[in-house]
Structures are given as structure tokens and as C-alpha cells.
């Protein structure tokens with residue numbers, strides 16, 4: 001993927017309250033220098049104010065207790081001045097009590113809406129609309145990552161690339177698979193591009209597309225760069241999701257899994273006209289044949305295997321869909337891995353987002369301190385964790401379930 005810049009941007013209102021609470025409630029993201037300043041402390045402050053109001057109100061005496069207390073004081077020997085003073089005090093307390101109780105209700109509502117930071121490490125309790133968490137075999141997905149990188153570097157036009165294509169297709173036997181093949185002519189020559197789409201029909205009119213690129217960078221073809229996280233992890237994730245979907249009747253939108261090709265730039269530094277070939281071609285093709293208007297959401301997976309998993313929120317993506325992903329993460333108990341940081345990033349989602357398709361980029365763009373492993377020979381399997389694949393796989397499938405309920 002191509003990165004523009006990590007930034008603290010003005011649209012902080014788009015950072016949901018629960019992300020703010022999680023961020024301020026733990027220290028696990030302290031190593032992220034950009035994210036540390038990216039979150040406004042305001043919502044967390046207003047919440048703590050609300051809690052304080054609640055405690056203050058609860059500590060106030062009840063109206064009944066107050067009346068009894070003052071009547072005990074009013075012995076026959078009490079002077080008239082004291083009586084008037086106490087009567088005034090009594091009225092103040094009686095008037096203040098309902099107002100205080102109103103404040104308590106308001107602050108209690110705030111507390112209910114904001115999930116506790118403690119819930120980050122435990123699955124969300126089942127609610128009336130939540131089914132069992134989707135299943136995902138992370139050890140099998142991890143095995144796929146190892147098998148993909150075992151082919152070696154897989155730049156466009158290479159024998160290794162052809163082997164990975166065959167490998168992906170071999171896992172999709174018996175499914176409805178479309179191959180979208182074409183050629184491109186960047187300055188480096190002529191290259192075949194092969195998008196692979198596995199289609200799972202649903203009962204509802206509309207399509208959800210889930211995508212991952214599988215190529216590695218042409219300019220890095222002569223070094224042992226295998227893209228374990230960048231390209232292999234997300235492609236393996238989709239293969240495992242295909243396993244989960246196989247043979248099931250989908251009670252919702254159709255699901256199309258897309259392994260897109262020619263994503264990485266043919267030149268470094270990144271060069272827009274010679275990158276994102278597969279998705280640019282497909283978005284245009286689907287626009288021309290009318291498919292695009294049926295696409296309800298485009299969910300991109302990229303660099304999702306990092307053992308230290310911190311999925312970034314992408315400024316250019318669709319806010320409501322990102323909120324839905326966060327909702328899915330919260331429901332499955334994984335929200336501490338999502339959206340502590342908000343960044344700007346270009347990626348495969350772009351041609352779809354530009355055409356009005358709601359899009360989300362599920363990406364962790366801090367791969368090693370300061371992203372030091374990205375596009376280097378250090379992008380290897382030992383940096384990854386099956387747990388991260390499980391988190392992203394589960395949250396993605398839960399997002400699909402929530403999309404189907406909309």
C-alpha cells in the first residue's frame with residue numbers, strides 16, 4: 001500500500017467516544033508517537049465529570065431524611081429566627097433534590113453508552129441481536145501465510161506470481177470463480193494482471209466485496225522480499241474466510257472475495273499511474289456493467305498479521321462503515337486493537353471510495369517501530385501472529401453480519 005502521512009487532523013469528532021476511553025485507559029499504544037496526540041481528551045473529561053455528578057447526587061440526603069432531621073431540631077424552645085432559617089434551608093434542599101436526580105439520570109445514560117475500558121480484553125456479553133462470534137481457524141490461516149511466502153518474491157510477471165495465482169485458485173475449486181485478466185504497460189514493460197474473485201451468493205439483493213492484494217513490489221524483485229504481512233497475511237485471511245463460507249447458504253448480501261493484483265507501485269517511491277492496477281480496472285469494469293451500484297461495502301484487508309496489532313482508522317474511508325467495524329470489534333471483545341490512531345493512507349479501496357462505494361481499509365500501518373519492517377526483507381512470518389489473523393477475521397465476519405442487519 002501507499003502511505004501519505006500519519007497526522008493529527010482536525011476531524012477529531014469522528015473518533016468515537018469508546019476509542020477515546022480505550023486510549024486514555026491503557027498504555028499499550030504509548031509506543032505510537034503520532035497516535036498519542038491524535039485523540040481529543042474532551043469526551044473522556046466530560047464522562048468523568050458526569051461520574052462525579054452522579055457520586056455527588058448519591059451522597060445528598062433524601063428529602064424524607066432531611067425533613068426528619070430538621071423536625072428533630074424544632075423543639076418548643078427554638079427561636080423564630082432559627083425556625084425561618086431552617087425552613088428556608090429545607091425548601092432549598094427539597095427543590096435541589098429532583099434536579100440532582102435528573103443530573104444523575106443524564107450521567108448514567110452517558111455511562112451506559114460508553115463501554116468500559118475493562119471490557120477490551122473480554123468478549124462482549126451476548127445481546128438479543130448478537131449471534132455467537134463468527135468462527136475462524138487462525139492456525140489454518142497462518143499455514144496459508146507460510147505457504148504463500150514459501151514461493152518467494154512474487155512480483156508481477158514472475159514465475160512465483162503465477163505459482164501463487166495457481167495456489168489461490170487451487171483453494172477455490174468448486175466455487176463460482178471469476179478471473180479478471182488483462183495487461184498493463186508501465187515504463188518497465190508489459191505485465192499480465194490477474195484479479196481473482198470468488199462469489200458466494202446471498203439471499204439479499206446486493207454485494208459485499210472483501211479484498212486483498214497478493215503481489216509483491218516489482219522494484220524489490222531482486223532482494224528476498226516476501227511480503228509476509230504486506231500481501232500474504234490478508235490473502236491467507238481471505239482463503240480462510242472462503243473455507244468458512246463454503247457450502248453455507250448466506251442469509252444476507254452476496255459476498256465476493258477479491259484477490260486483487262498489481263497493487264504495488266512499479267516504481268519506488270510510489271507512482272500513482274503505475275499502481276493499484278487490479279482494483280482500478282475492476283472498479284471501472286463494474287461501473288460500466290452496472291455491478292458497482294449493487295456493491296454495498298468494500299472491505300479491504302492489508303497488513304493485518306502483525307503480532308502487535310493496532311488497526312488504524314483511515315481518514316479518507318467511509319466514517320459510518322468504520323464505525324460499524326468498531327462496533328463489530330467491540331461486540332467481539334477486540335476493540336483495544338482498533339482505531340487508537342487515525343491516519344491518512346492511499347490503498348486499494350481508493351477507486352471504489354472515489355466512485356461512491358462505502359469503503360473501509362482494515363490496516364495496521366505501524367509494522368515494527370516507525371513501520372520499519374514495511375517493504376523490507378524484514379517483512380517475514382516471525383513478526384506475525386495467528387491471534388492477529390483471528391482478531392481481524394472475526395471482526396470482519398462480524399462486520400458483515402452487522403451490514404446484513406442494516
Ligand SMILES: [Zn+2]
Pocket residue numbers: 001002230264375
Ligand atoms: Zn506494500
